[in-house]
Amino acid sequence: MGSIGTPAIPEKFKETDLLLTDYWVYEFYVIPEKVGVGPNFVGTWYKFNPNGTYSKGQFQETFDNGNWYISSRPSEHQPGKVFKYIYFDSAVNDLWDVGFEIQGTSGYNMSWVKQLDPPDGESGLAKVMKMLTKPTREQMGR
Numbered sequence: 001m002g003s004i005g006t007p008a009i010p011e012k013f014k015e016t017d018l019l020l021t022d023y024w025v026y027e028f029y030v031i032p033e034k035v036g037v038g039p040n041f042v043g044t045w046y047k048f049n050p051n052g053t054y055s056k057g058q059f060q061e062t063f064d065n066g067n068w069y070i071s072s073r074p075s076e077h078q079p080g081k082v083f084k085y086i087y088f089d090s091a092v093n094d095l096w097d098v099g100f101e102i103q104g105t106s107g108y109n110m111s112w113v114k115q116l117d118p119p120d121g122e123s124g125l126a127k128v129m130k131m132l133t134k135p136t137r138e139q140m141g142r
Contacts, residue, residue, distance in 0.1 A: 002090040002097075007052035007067040015084045015102050015110075016070055018130070019048040024110070025135050028127040043140045045131070046088075054088065059137055066091040075101060077113060086112070100126070 010016045029041035044058045048068060056064035067089045075081040083101045090096035100112035107130075114124035131139075 002066065002092045002094050004066050004089045004091045008069065009050070010048075010052055010068070010070050011072075013070060013072070013084055015086075015105060018105060018107065018110070019046075019068075019070070019086070020050055021130060023047050023131045023134060024128045025131050025140075026126050027109075027129045027140075028125075030125045032123055034122075041126075043135050043137065043142060045134055046128075056088075057134065059140070059142075060134055064090055064092045064096055066096075076115060077101065077103075085115075 010019075023045045024047075026041050026044040029044070041058075045056065046068075047055045049055075052067050052069070054066060054068045055062055069087045069089070071085050071087075072082055073085050075083050083103055085099055085101055087099040088097060099115040101115065102110055103113050104111040109130070110128050112126040112128060114122070114126070
């Protein structure tokens with residue numbers, strides 16, 4: 001079971017405006033410590049709400065919801081650089097609480113690097129893409 005705080009209106013950044021549009025879907029997800037596990041995350045999506053809540057699922061299924069927060073902070077991976085940081089606080093499972101550095105944006109794609117402070121302590125890198133609807137298995141080649 002998950003425990004969450006009170007949702008908050010997200011800070012205003014260009015990344016915030018992007019996240020609030022449509023669905024953001026894992027096109028790729030790489031876990032260096034577990035080669036071959038990443039493809040299981042393809043098709044995982046997030047839908048961000050302007051009140052600071054989110055829903056999450058994979059393909060047409062929804063399995064998580066909670067609060068999301070965005071802030072600006074120094075990079076854990078690139079000293080001297082400042083990135084936007086997005087944090088998910090799951091209402092369903094505390095093990096799904098996770099933070100990512102947003103290291104790149106193009107308007108339709110973003111790269112997120114998982115921070116090592118979540119409960120699983122496992123690194124990861126996601127390439128997410130913007131989609132108008134929840135993805136189907138066919139769209140993602142599954």
